[in-house]
Amino acid sequence: MPLRIDVITIFPDYFAPLQLSLMGKAQQSGLVTIAIHDLREFTSDRHRSVDDTPYGGGAGMVMTPEPWGQAIDAVVTDQSTLIVPTPAGKLFSQPVAAELAHSTHLIFACGRYEGIDQRVVEYYRPRIDVRELSIGDYVLAGGDVATLAMIEASVRLVPGVLGNPESLVEESHQLPGVEYPSYTKPPTWRGLDVPEVLLSGHHDQIARWRAEQSTIRTTHNRPDLLPGS
Numbered sequence: 592m593p594l595r596i597d598v599i600t601i602f603p604d605y606f607a608p609l610q611l612s613l614m615g616k617a618q619q620s621g622l623v624t625i626a627i628h629d630l631r632e633f634t635s636d637r638h639r640s641v642d643d644t645p646y647g648g649g650a651g652m653v654m655t656p657e658p659w660g661q662a663i664d665a666v667v668t669d670q671s672t673l674i675v676p677t678p679a680g681k682l683f684s685q686p687v688a689a690e691l692a693h694s695t696h697l698i699f700a701c702g703r704y705e706g707i708d709q710r711v712v713e714y715y716r717p718r719i720d721v722r723e724l725s726i727g728d729y730v731l732a733g734g735d736v737a738t739l740a741m742i743e744a745s746v747r748l749v750p751g752v753l754g755n756p757e758s759l760v761e762e763s764h765q766l767p768g769v770e771y772p773s774y775t776k777p778p779t780w781r782g783l784d785v786p787e788v789l790l791s792g793h794h795d796q797i798a799r800w801r802a803e804q805s806t807i808r809t810t811h812n813r814p815d816l817l818p819g820s
């Protein structure tokens with residue numbers, strides 16, 4: 592059963608990259624199906640409007656609930672997970688990507704402006720799994736880029752998508768900490784040599800060096816990921 596993904600957005604063109612590279616191959620292989628829906632197709636006024644002023648005042652506009660209700664109703668099943676990208680959401684992570692990779696149906700609701708009327712989340716929460724997710728502590732102009740990131744991080748974990756599943760084993764955020772630095776040919780580049788141990792053929796020494804480098808890199812870049820932190 593392929594993973595089905597429906598993306599609802601006012602900027603369908605943002606998702607053209609999903610036809611390229613690994614994401615494109617995943618769709619061609621039938622492991623994943625991805626459909627992009629223009630929210631404005633679900634409006635009923637001549638201006639195809641999707642936003643209005645916020646109750647309670649404040650700057651900006653809020654996305655009105657009804658187009659979202661119409662759009663989500665058009666694709667939702669009781670197997671769906673509705674994902675709403677928002678800076679206010681729980682933090683997306685590699686474990687969350689792994690969960691999504693093993694889902695049946697994902698619906699991404701890509702908000703813009705100041706976000707989507709909260710009643711959309713409230714309406715679907717009793718009916719299906721609803722997850723408000725953030726990709727980090729910064730604010731984008733909408734949920735589209737966050738959705739692209741979450742789709743790519745999740746789809747690459749769908750069994751069969753990556754040619755060599757071995758490459759998943761040692762990558763950052765799979766194991767505690769971040770991964771060791773990588774090198775390839777040439778052995779010397781602009782006066783910089785590849786660490787000698789990597790050319791030694793001593794696999795135990797290479798494994799030890801890589802574990803040390805992972806710890807050094809994690810300590811320097813992501814001490815929060817160190818075991819026991």
Ligand SMILES: OB(O)c1ccc2cc[nH]c2c1
Nearest residue numbers: 676677702703730731733734
């Ligand atoms: O930074 B974000 O992840 C994000 C997500 C959704 C919306 C909607 C309006 N601004 C947004 C920002």
